[in-house]
């Protein structure tokens with residue numbers, strides 16, 4: 001309570017009423033002062049304080065009410081009614097002002113919160129695709145430009161498409177390279193979330209005759225704990241080319257052409273011997289950045305004759321190569337992202353940078 005405001009309210013000693021008329025006169029002053037004090041309150045918190053001062057236990061009004069005890073018995077009902085009326089009047093003033101202030105405060109609060117919404121709506125109107133999608137589309141365009149078509153396959157696939165047809169017989173130790181997530185469907189371990197996009201090679205070869213040139217981008221799944229460089233869900237793009245007289249040189253040339261087309265001049269590639277059951281020979285391919293550093297990007301190799309045979313293609317007549325790499329990793333390199341998880345959080349502050 002401000003000092004001047006306090007002066008308008010005599011303390012308890014001054015508040016003794018000598019008669020009903022005197023009491024009514026004091027009550028009249030209290031109501032007038034209350035009207036001004038209530039109008040002066042500029043927040044619901046301030047109003048709550050004013051309320052305590054006007055109606056609380058140590059208020060002038062409370063003092064007058066207790067003075068009634070010293071009145072004649074005949075005067076008491078009238079004095080009591082007068083106190084009640086004054087209290088009601090002040091309470092009504094308070095309630096009306098409270099509603100006003102609460103409304104203003106709510107509007108102000110909504111205004112603050114609406115700022116965020118406006119931001120998001122603004123982003124939607126100038127929105128763009130996620131960088132994984134951007135990267136996938138760039139890759140698709142690039143390979144389509146090289147004569148490939150885009151193939152698609154199911155994310156839940158059979159053990160035969162994901163492993164057996166790719167020359168991983170049942171019990172083959174290379175199956176352990178893949179932390180497979182099996183689906184509870186049919187025979188135990190017969191159905192799974194695909195661990196790579198290579199089953200799309202199989203589906204393409206079993207559904208169309210060579211020559212074949214496809215790329216298959218898509219989601220893959222492995223039992224992995226999320227960290228800066230691993231996610232249980234990730235994206236790969238697979239390439240498959242089958243024709244007559246295809247050799248390792250075609251594969252190396254394709255990887256090199258892809259590297260400069262995607263990353264730009266100054267980048268180059270190399271193949272390093274590796275092992276995959278479905279390619280022979282197999283290689284990892286790395287790219288070299290303009291600063292000379294090497295980065296491991298994916299796997300590749302010449303399609304194994306067993307795979308061609310499993311898919312009904314004569315390995316004496318047809319040969320081919322396949323390659324596969326991570327789209328998310330490529331997006332990270334291209335956009336300079338250092339934590340894979342940022343690609344999945346959907347945080348607008350991160351996403352809108354690209």
Ligand code: PHE
Nearest residue numbers: 196198299300301322323324
């Ligand atoms: N599918 C392989 C993997 O995920 C990558 C690969 C694709 C290797 C094609 C060779 C040829 O490990």
